[in-house]
Amino acid sequence: MIAARIAPLFVIALGVSACNRDKGSVAPPRIDTAAELPSQSSTIVVPVSVSLSALEQQLDARTPTELWRIDKAEPRCVPGKQVKLFGKAVKVTPTLACRIVGHVRRGRIRLGGSGDTLTIAMPITAEISARDVGGIIKQETATGAAIVRATAKLSLDGNWSPVAKVDLAYDWTEPPGIDFLGQRIRFAEKADAKLKGVIAGLERDLPRELAKLRARDHLAQAWRQGFTAIQLNRERPPAWMRITPRRLGFGGYRIAGDRIELQLAAEALTETFVGNRPTDPVPTPLPPPAPQIGPRALRFFIPVLADYAQLEPVVQRALRKLAAKGIDLAGIGPVDAQFGKVTIYATENGYIAVGVQTKVKARSGVLPATSGEIWLSALPYNAENSQIVRARDVRIAGRSDSQAVNLLISLFDDVGVQANIRDALTHDFARDYNKVLIAARRAIAGHREGDFVLSADITDVRNGPIRVTGQGLFLPVQVAGTANIRFAPKR
Template identity: 45%
Template sequence: MSRALPKLSPALLALILCAACQQKPVDIAPPRASDPVPAPQEKSLIAVPVDADASALRAAIEQAVPRILWTINRREPRCVAPQKVKIFGGELKVTPPIGCTIVGTVTRGPVSLRGEGREIVADLPIHASISARDVGGVLKGETATGSAMVQARITIDLARDWTPKGTVRLHYDWTAPPGIDFLGQRIRFTDEADAKLRPVVARLERDLPRELSRMNLRGEAEKYWRQAFATLELNRQNPPVWMRISPQKIFYNGYTMRGRSLRLDLGMEAITETFVGDAPAAPRPTALPPLNRAPVRNRLSFHLPVTADYRQLQPVIQRALSKRAARPFDLPGIGPVSARFSNVTCYGATGGRVAVGVDVTARLADSTEDIHGRIWLAARPVNAVNSPRVGFVDPVITGDTDGVSGDMLLAIGRSPGFSSLIASALGQNFAKDIVELKRKIARAIAERREGAFVIHAQADRFDIGQIHAYGQGLHLPVRATGQAQISYRPSGGAAKPTAPSG
């Protein structure tokens, strides 16, 4: 026959259940976070010097300016002045003024181009050959020559739809003004130059846009635009770092003549995104947008994501704690306590905190018994502006121990040196990572080939942001600014340079 259990009072039952709870290990690990490290975006202005062959421009001028600029065929009533003699103190005309026919041709030589600031100068050598004929039977023919260098100063502009237009103004100086000397009189023939060259200017300005369109400036810019959509490998491993460039706008800021090339000063406004881990999807090129007019301030901005995998931080923390274990902890109310640390775990906890779990074996100075348990530190990492030095604020210490002496282990975790020791170890790690990553990225972006185009970049300033603990890693953002440009450089099949390894 079964024996009935005695009826327990509610208070006694609660004490028994509470004691049972204390016998079980309690999961006091802080809850894990799952948020990823964000892919930061920056707006960058990238210089794009587009070189176009100026031979089409020279051909346009050659076609617009005729070889024979003008001809001269006119009757001059006073080619030779009247001759006078003095008789009885007065002057007496002996011969009347002698007229003649002036004939001649003004021609130009080959056109050459050069640049002077924002002006394209087309040098047109001009030669004049002029003759005087039928000079009253006195002269059968007299020929004179002269030369000049006429400068067609051309200014080009581009509309928002990339339609080119040009304005032209002429400047010329006769190096040897053509004329004929007759009995001490110099007859000059330069007065017709302005009138004769004026229609040449009008024709050149009319035909220049059509000829400039043959330079295919829009087509050249489209090639650069498509090639600027790129993903650059900044660091191969530990950790892999990528920068994705996605142009948004294009700007025009004039041009310069360089040798036989016309260099357009273009710039692109691009979104630069930085990724850690696997390579991001390649950016998809968009259509070439309308041309904007603005000064091209060459500025590259991107982030160096110094993101530490928590697993990589565990040995860093373990080494720091092992070094600290060489001397005892002096705990208020308890005295000196020696401690050994093992089995370090580190991860991102909710609320932007770092969770560090560690097994502790502790012993009082006058005891032979070890106390075992596991304590957890959950704290929010902070750093000063532009500093990789890490500190912890709002620390929360929890623990799971093997007996009533667990308070001693919690006291170790709450001692001032414990959390600051871990923070110092992380700060030293980040400072080293930043220096190393700067070096790697400077080498990676110095010159990067993408097909026939080369992206040149240089980071000259680094600003350290605020550290944050994400589920994916402990992240210290570093913003880099510098300069970048894209240029056309056919390689002839040269191999694509590799990015630096981690």
């Protein structure tokens, strides 16, 4: 019986001796997973607008002021009159010939409109004379006036060249004509035939004048310079947003005030990179116009990172405060603990590893003093859309239920010690979060690439769950807003 009792005590002694020689627990495997963010699809407005008054001046200069001129003999200027006498037609007045001389001139062309309809207003005046009327009247002159109104629907063809469809409508406010020998001689139809050519002229000239504004050249240049990377944050961590345009949609022309604007939207891939600037994407040629892509929306991620060096001194201070208050272990009694260097890094399955160099001695002297490095693991987590990160499931690495008698193991198995470590691992990202947001807003508020400026406004910010990466605790922040690229040449 005595031998049977001695055997377990001998095994326990061997266990204590072995723990003292190991001087701690085994460090968990270190992982170096990089902080990666998913790419987003964004739609960036690319307004190309021109002055309506500039287009008006160009169109006015191109259009001749004299729209029509006539100088011709008219054998039936005044048809003869007939009456029936004894059942037969008897001419009572002769048919009179004359010479018609005249012209139609226009006034200044005015452009206006709203929405997708361009309006063109052009006053015209007519002065037409009937000369040498039958050798009886030397000359009769008639004047008339009208306002020619046209509506133009503007579009683009597959090569980004302007196209116009013009509809012309007008009424004579004063139709040109003269009264002679009880008859009204009208000249409006003679002018009308010539004014129909105005439609063809406007349909030809409007696209030409719009083409002079080099909208396609500006678009091609904006498209090329859109393949770029924008620095969102300089440090802690350095972050870049890379833009890769994919399609350019055309939503028609829009007229507002004195501007005529091409409604364009570029669909682009927006990617966020942590670290050094990524290589710029290779520009592709300007693609044909795509159907309208949809509402504009800029989407990208910005990273908020807490490196593990920030957490290590916090854990060390918390443990030293606990040691100063005194630690009482169940079954052992009061102990004196000294906590040294703390090491934290990423390990498997979303956990972090926490190593603490420690020396502990039981005041009762029941167990020998022990020193070494104990490794624990903990799972960081945060609530949805919260910047406060906490830790749970703090345990000695590789162990779920320790029955060891080693003082180091007993110390870190203690509920109070683990609670202090768990609390010390709590990290509020709010300060870094706000700092990174401010930097990102500044970066995209007016980023210039050559003659083009990207202007963006952040309207919504959300953060996802914390991620454990080789670089640190990584809080992905999803940003949404609106953006446009405008042509602003350097002076």
